[in-house]
Amino acid sequence: MSxxxxxxxxxxxLADANQYRKIKAIIESDPNRNIVxxxxxxxxxxxxxxxxxxxxxxxxHLTYGVPCSDILNTVRDRYCQIRDELGLQCDIEGEFAKLxxxxxKNFSVDELVSRGEYFSGLxxxxxxxxxxxxxxxxxxxxxxxxxxLERTYAAIRGASALGRGxxxxxxxxxxxxGKVKVMSRGGSDISGALAAAxxxxxxxxxxxxxxxxxxxxxxxxxxxxxxxxxxxxxxxxLAFMGASVxxxxxxxxxxDANIPLNIRNTNAPQDPGTMILxxxxxxxxxxxxxxxxxxxxxxxxxxxxxxxxxAAHVDVLRRALKIFDxxxxxxxxISMGLDSFSLICASASFAEFQFDILSxxxxxxxxxxxxxxxxxxSLIASVGRKMSSRPGTSAKLFTALGDNHINIRTIFQSSDExxxxxxxxxxxxxxxxxxxxxxxxx
Amino acid sequence: MSxxxxxxxxxxxLADANQYRKIKAIIESDPNRNIVxxxxxxxxxxxxxxxxxxxxxxxxHLTYGVPCSDILNTVRDRYCQIRDELGLQCDIEGEFAKLxxxxxKNFSVDELVSRGEYFSGLxxxxxxxxxxxxxxxxxxxxxxxxxxLERTYAAIRGASALGRGxxxxxxxxxxxxGKVKVMSRGGSDISGALAAAxxxxxxxxxxxxxxxxxxxxxxxxxxxxxxxxxxxxxxxxLAFMGASVxxxxxxxxxxDANIPLNIRNTNAPQDPGTMILxxxxxxxxxxxxxxxxxxxxxxxxxxxxxxxxxAAHVDVLRRALKIFDxxxxxxxxISMGLDSFSLICASASFAEFQFDILSxxxxxxxxxxxxxxxxxxSLIASVGRKMSSRPGTSAKLFTALGDNHINIRTIFQSSDExxxxxxxxxxxxxxxxxxxxxxxxx
Numbered sequence: 067m068s069x070x071x072x073x074x075x076x077x078x079x080l081a082d083a084n085q086y087r088k089i090k091a092i093i094e095s096d097p098n099r100n101i102v103x104x105x106x107x108x109x110x111x112x113x114x115x116x117x118x119x120x121x122x123x124x125x126x127h128l129t130y131g132v133p134c135s136d137i138l139n140t141v142r143d144r145y146c147q148i149r150d151e152l153g154l155q156c157d158i159e160g161e162f163a164k165l166x167x168x169x170x171k172n173f174s175v176d177e178l179v180s181r182g183e184y185f186s187g188l189x190x191x192x193x194x195x196x197x198x199x200x201x202x203x204x205x206x207x208x209x210x211x212x213x214x215l216e217r218t219y220a221a222i223r224g225a226s227a228l229g230r231g232x233x234x235x236x237x238x239x240x241x242x243x244g245k246v247k248v249m250s251r252g253g254s255d256i257s258g259a260l261a262a263a264x265x266x267x268x269x270x271x272x273x274x275x276x277x278x279x280x281x282x283x284x285x286x287x288x289x290x291x292x293x294x295x296x297x298x299x300x301x302x303x304l305a306f307m308g309a310s311v312x313x314x315x316x317x318x319x320x321x322d323a324n325i326p327l328n329i330r331n332t333n334a335p336q337d338p339g340t341m342i343l344x345x346x347x348x349x350x351x352x353x354x355x356x357x358x359x360x361x362x363x364x365x366x367x368x369x370x371x372x373x374x375x376x377a378a379h380v381d382v383l384r385r386a387l388k389i390f391d392x393x394x395x396x397x398x399x400i401s402m403g404l405d406s407f408s409l410i411c412a413s414a415s416f417a418e419f420q421f422d423i424l425s426x427x428x429x430x431x432x433x434x435x436x437x438x439x440x441x442x443x444s445l446i447a448s449v450g451r452k453m454s455s456r457p458g459t460s461a462k463l464f465t466a467l468g469d470n471h472i473n474i475r476t477i478f479q480s481s482d483e484x485x486x487x488x489x490x491x492x493x494x495x496x497x498x499x500x501x502x503x504x505x506x507x508x
Numbered sequence: 509m510s511x512x513x514x515x516x517x518x519x520x521x522l523a524d525a526n527q528y529r530k531i532k533a534i535i536e537s538d539p540n541r542n543i544v545x546x547x548x549x550x551x552x553x554x555x556x557x558x559x560x561x562x563x564x565x566x567x568x569h570l571t572y573g574v575p576c577s578d579i580l581n582t583v584r585d586r587y588c589q590i591r592d593e594l595g596l597q598c599d600i601e602g603e604f605a606k607l608x609x610x611x612x613k614n615f616s617v618d619e620l621v622s623r624g625e626y627f628s629g630l631x632x633x634x635x636x637x638x639x640x641x642x643x644x645x646x647x648x649x650x651x652x653x654x655x656x657l658e659r660t661y662a663a664i665r666g667a668s669a670l671g672r673g674x675x676x677x678x679x680x681x682x683x684x685x686g687k688v689k690v691m692s693r694g695g696s697d698i699s700g701a702l703a704a705a706x707x708x709x710x711x712x713x714x715x716x717x718x719x720x721x722x723x724x725x726x727x728x729x730x731x732x733x734x735x736x737x738x739x740x741x742x743x744x745x746l747a748f749m750g751a752s753v754x755x756x757x758x759x760x761x762x763x764d765a766n767i768p769l770n771i772r773n774t775n776a777p778q779d780p781g782t783m784i785l786x787x788x789x790x791x792x793x794x795x796x797x798x799x800x801x802x803x804x805x806x807x808x809x810x811x812x813x814x815x816x817x818x819a820a821h822v823d824v825l826r827r828a829l830k831i832f833d834x835x836x837x838x839x840x841x842i843s844m845g846l847d848s849f850s851l852i853c854a855s856a857s858f859a860e861f862q863f864d865i866l867s868x869x870x871x872x873x874x875x876x877x878x879x880x881x882x883x884x885x886s887l888i889a890s891v892g893r894k895m896s897s898r899p900g901t902s903a904k905l906f907t908a909l910g911d912n913h914i915n916i917r918t919i920f921q922s923s924d925e926x927x928x929x930x931x932x933x934x935x936x937x938x939x940x941x942x943x944x945x946x947x948x949x950x
Contacts, residue, residue, distance in 0.1 A: 306846055377838040380829050387826045396819040400842045401920065404748055460919065461903065461910035468903035477902065477928070478843065479919040486919070 070226070072101040072267045074236060074258030077108020077116055078275040079332040080186050083151035086193055092273070092335050093194055093231075100231040101222075101265065103258040104190050106182025107144055117141055117182040118237075125175045138166060145185045154192045158185065176238065177246040183235035183254065196231035205239025205257060207247050213239070213260065215319075222264035234261055255316035259327075263319035270320045270327045272312070277331040278340030279304075279311050282360045286496045287503045293359050295341045300358045300449050303485045307361035307447040317342070346451075355452075356459050357506045360499055362446035364492050366398065367413040368476070369423075370438040371431065372406045382431045383407055389426040393419040398445065399478050399487065405434070410476070410489070413441055443475060444495040448502055449485040460486055466505035472498050512668070514543040514709040516678060516700025519550025519558060520717040521774040522628050525593035528635055534715070534777050535636055535673075542673040543664075543707065545700040546632050548624020549586055559583055559624035560679075567617045580608060587627045596634045600627065618680065619688040625677035625696065638673035647681025647699060649689050655681070655702065657761070664706035676703055697758035701769075705761035712762045712769045714754070719773040720782030721746075721753050724802045728938045729945045735801050737783045742800045742891050745927045749803035749889040759784070788893075798901050799892035799948045802941055806934050808840065808887055809855040810918070811865075812880040813873065814848045824873045825849055831868040835861035840887065841920050841929065847876070852918070852931070855883055885917060886937040890944055891927040902928055908947035914940050 073093065079085050093099045106117040120141050127134035142162040149156055165181065183201070191198035204221040206214040218239070225232055236254025241247050249256055255272060262270035278292030279301070296304075298321055305311045312329075320327050321344065330339040373382045383400075390397055390409065395418075399410040416423070420439075427437055453459045460479070463486060467474055476489035490498045515535065521527050535541045548559040562583050569576035584604040591598055607623065625643070633640035646663040648656040660681070667674055678696025683689050691698055697714060704712035720734030721743070738746075740763050747753045754771075762769050763786065772781040815824045825842075832839055832851065837860075841852040858865070862881075869879055895901045902921070905928060909916055918931035932940045 302846055377840060380833050380839055384826050384829045384833070387822050387829075391822050391826070397822055397844075398819060399844050402839075402841055404744055458910040460916055461906035461908075464903035464906050466903075468900040474902055474921070475925075477919050477921040479916070483917075 068266050068268065069098045070101055070262075070265045070267045071096065071099045071269050071271055072103065072258055072262035072265065073099050073271045073273060074103040074254055074261075075105060075332060076254070076272075076274045077105040077118075079108075079273050080104055080106070080190070081108045081110040081114070083148045085332065086148060086152055086190065088332050088335070089190070089273075090194060092332065095335075098268065099271070100196075101226060101261050101267070102190060102194065102196065102231070102233045103236045103254055103261055104183060104186040104233060105236050105254040106186055107148070115140075117144060118179055121179040121182055122175070125173070125178050128169060128171055128173055128178075131171060134169075135166070138162065141182070145189060149189055152189070152193055154189060156188050156192050158188075161185070161188075174245060176248045180235070180238035180246050180248055183237045187233050187235035191233035194231060194233065196233045197225070197228070199225045199232050199234045201235045201238050201257060202240040202244075202246055204234060205260060207239055207241050209242055211247070211250075213256075215260075215263075218260055219264040222261055226265050253316070255312055256319070259317050259319040262325050263323045266323065267320075267325055270325050271330050272327060273330045273332045275331060275333060276329075277334050277337035278329045279309070279342075279359070281358070281507055282499055282503045283309070283362075286499050290503065291507055292337070293340045294338065295343070295346050296358050297346065297451050298342060298344055300451055300484060301342060303447055303449045304359050304361045307445065307449075307485075307487075308363040309359065309361035355450075356462065357448050357450035357453065359449050360446065360502050360506070361449070362444055362495060362499055363412075364444045364495055365413045365441075366410050366443040366445055366489070367416045368408050368410050368438075368440040368443055368489075369416065370406050370408040370440070371427065371433055372435040372438075373432075374405045374434050376402060376405060376407050382433065385430045386427060389423055389430065392426070393423060395419060395423070399476070401476055401478070408476075410443065410445070442492040443489045444492050444498070445487055445489055446495070446498055446502065447485045447487050448506070451484050453484060453486065462505055463488070463502065466501050467498060470497065470501045472501065510708050510710065511540045512543055512704075512707045512709045513538065513541045513711050513713055514545065514700055514704035514707065515541050515713045515715060516545040516696055516703075517547060517774060518696070518714075518716045519547040519560075521550075521715050522546055522548070522632070523550045523552040523556070525590045527774065528590060528594055528632065530774050530777070531632070531715075532636060534774065537777075540710070541713070542638075543668060543703050543709070544632060544636065544638065544673070544675045545678045545696055545703055546625060546628040546675060547678050547696040548628055549590070557582075559586060560621055563621040563624055564617070567615070567620050570611060570613055570615055570620075573613065576611075577608070580604065583624070587631060591631055594631075594635055596631060598630050598634050600630075603627070603630075616687060618690045622677070622680035622688050622690055625679045629675050629677035633675035636673060636675060638675045639667070639670070641667050641674050641676045643677045643680050643699060644682040644686075644688055646676060647702060649681055649683050651684055653689070653692075655698075657702075657705075660702055661706040664703050668707050674703075695758070697754055698761070701759050701761040704767050705765040708765065709762075709767055712767050713772050714769060715772045715774045717773060717775055718771075719776050719779035720771045721751070721784075721801070723800070723949055724941055724945045725751070725804075728941050732945065733949055734779070735782045736780065737785070737788050738800050739788065739893050740784060740786055742893055742926060743784060745889055745891045746801045746803045749887065749891075749927075749929075750805045751801065751803035797892075797894075798904065799890050799895065801891050802888065802944050802948070803891070804886055804888035804937060804941055805854075806886045806937055807855045807883075808852050808885040808931070809858045810850050810852050810880075810882040810885055810931075811858070812848050812850040812882070813869065813875055814877040814880075815874070816847045816876050818844060818847060818849050824875065827872045828869060831865055831872065834868070835865060837861060837865070841918070843918055843920070850918075852885065852887070884934040885931045886934050886940070887929055887931055888937070888940055888944065889927045889929050890948070893926050895926060895928065904947055905930070905944065908943050909940060912939065912943045914943065 236257035327342040478487040566576040678699035769784040920929040
């Protein structure tokens with residue numbers, strides 16, 4: 067493992083010259099921060115446009131044969147403004163003129179939208195005094211669209227071996243025929259993860275505009291704490307239950323290489339952010355922390371099918387699962403009673419095929435009595451890797467909900483033992499999350 | 509509904525003359541107790557023999573051509589002793605002589621073992637001054653062994669219309685060809701239930717040697733309270749989880765007729781016992797009672813199958829269920845995680861086919877990684893019809909277990925919402941039941 071720290075900065079961190087200054091301070095405060103991956107410029111204020119959105123719009127204009135110079139000029143001017151404010155030399159106008167000359171109806175959408183990262187990279191490299199490494203020359207795809215890890219890692223390693231700091235634009239790479247291709251999901255996050263894995267970085271720092279992954283949705287809980295340390299498995303549970311975190315795919319390279327991933331805040335670099343790893347040694351200072359985070363989703367339906375002595379008639383359950391599978395309705399949980407079982411699935415996905423499913427159930431399953439459907443269930447996951455070894459966790463959880471008169475409709479402890487799922491009525495959803503947060507975090 | 513109370517007495521209530529006196533006092537204390545159903549004489553002390561067991565032994569002697577006079581005399585002497593102590597006239601010796609004369613290798617086992625109830629009935633009828641109604645003349649089976657409810661109800665109604673109290677031997681009836689047939693399960697309990705349903709009794713009193721159904725296993729909890737009121741559904745949950753209660757089949761006639769079933773103690777007739785009904789109106793005095801009873805079973809295995817994003821691959825779960833079904837291994841519960849699911853089944857039943865099941869799983873399910881098997885799980889059900897409307901129940905339950913350092917391995921709230929199932933390690937089984945009893949009952 068090298069000493070390198072790979073730092074990826076998101077769009078809001080590159081929105082204007084002032085943000086560039088913050089990045090420079092961050093990079094210069096630690097000489098190991100020698101590989102920087104950048105996004106396109108993001109919004110400077112809430113009504114502002116993201117550069118990438120504008121470039122997609124340009125492409126739509128081209129497709130319909132409508133001139134797009136105005137929009138392209140807006141993009142160019144954003145970058146020129148940053149350059150001028152920072153006193154840089156980069157010939158943005160010349161680059162844009164060359165680009166505009168090549169534009170036509172068949173211009174590659176991938177190449178066009180990748181220019182946001184490209185120009186961010188050019189400016190940042192000059193500003194930091196680092197070498198600019200075009201992603202088209204170091205991130206390679208195979209013809210079926212998968213990242214060619216071997217070639218990519220070799221190219222990035224080769225460039226970093228020259229000993230100078232590197233700036234690499236995120237979000238794109240090139241196909242074997244040399245054409246630019248953008249990433250389908252995760253954008254620049256995956257570029258940063260590839261760079262970190264390539265050089266065997268000591269840490270992959272993912273700089274954004276919040277001080278880490280939050281323990282609960284800030285729209286529900288006021289000023290929730292950031293999670294200090296989280297495993298990939300916990301992150302997956304939280305993401306599945308609705309928490310907005312990194313795309314799993316995008317962090318696979320660092321996960322595979324067991325490189326710590328640190329979510330940091332460009333606007334508050336003193337905050338330690340969230341550290342993500344596959345496994346943590348127990349840490350004394352966190353030992354009284356019961357849970358890692360809380361996440362939840364609304365609008366599930368509970369479909370209850372009655373069959374006397376169901377344990378002896380599992381074929382009915384099997385047939386029911388087959389029917390749900392046929393209509394591609396995912397089953398989140400299964401709850402068994404003596405004479406019934408319940409399938410829990412997202413209401414929207416069930417509602418689409420409700421009548422087909424009920425008709426198939428009546429045809430294929432020898433049920434006792436009618437199918438019961440209850441809507442309006444919310445599922446809330448309390449996630450924590452230390453939960454299974456803490457006898458008190460479920461007690462605290464249920465006491466808190468009970469004391470606040472929130473009725474628990476269903477309970478599941480996941481088979482991987484890192485989360486407890488409670489089902490409450492939709493009307494209690496936000497209150498339940500607030501109560502759990504208060505109980506576990508305070 | 510008539511005013512009749514149908515009273516069924518179990519074997520221990522008919523073990524000796526003193527027990528007969530208790531029965532007489534019970535019957536005479538309430539003139540509505542006018543139909544009595546009796547079992548064969550049970551044990552008087554722990555090493556004593558049940559009359560029915562002795563009669564089965566007689567039949568085995570006949571089958572192998574070994575004389576059985578000694579055993580038959582033991583049976584006869586038990587009944588003669590009761591008769592003599594109570595000063596009754598019944599010609600027990602003459603009846604036994606006639607029976608013995610008919611015995612041979614092909615004598616019907618059903619008729620022979622039914623004589624225990626027959627003689628109990630003869631003696632009890634004389635002692636109470638009631639009419640003796642031979643079950644062969646009022647409980648009828650169809651040729652396929654099912655009770656012929658229409659004929660049975662008509663015969664019992666006809667006899668009771670004569671206005672005298674009735675004593676009916678339990679446990680047997682007759683086939684359309686007149687031959688005696690005994691009941692396969694539930695014994696005299698079903699005879700009593702049939703009589704109660706026939707006359708539309710106001711209550712079916714089932715007299716035994718405990719003051720009702722106990723809230724927990726008395727081998728684990730010292731002197732547990734009796735359950736005052738329980739629904740059939742709760743009873744089913746408790747029975748399924750190991751509580752020793754009435755056979756469900758045996759109480760179907762009174763359940764169908766919505767006749768209250770009252771479990772009483774012949775040795776403590778002042779105790780109200782347990783009242784069983786399909787549904788109870790809320791009762792102020794019980795309103796702070798959270799649960800109805802606690803029951804549990806040891807030795808379950810948890811079979812965990814890994815499959816990434818299982819919600820989108822329910823076919824793996826379906827295939828696994830099919831394999832378990834093939835080997836007739838009942839699934840008690842299913843627990844789903846994001847990347848795995850667990851099937852919980854009785855260890856004994858799983859162990860028998862473990863290698864076949866694992867081999868089939870490897871063949872049919874595209875699993876990620878190996879199957880995990882954890883043994884030594886106990887399941888404990890806390891059952892209560894009011895549980896779902898009490899937000900505090902699960903909190904109390906988990907707090908009690910947590911405070912006593914009992915680690916909860918799995919949690920299930922049944923889909924019928926009348927029980928919460930917790931999985932603990934076998935070593936914590938008894939302690940967990942005691943803790944829950946202490947918490948909920950005190």
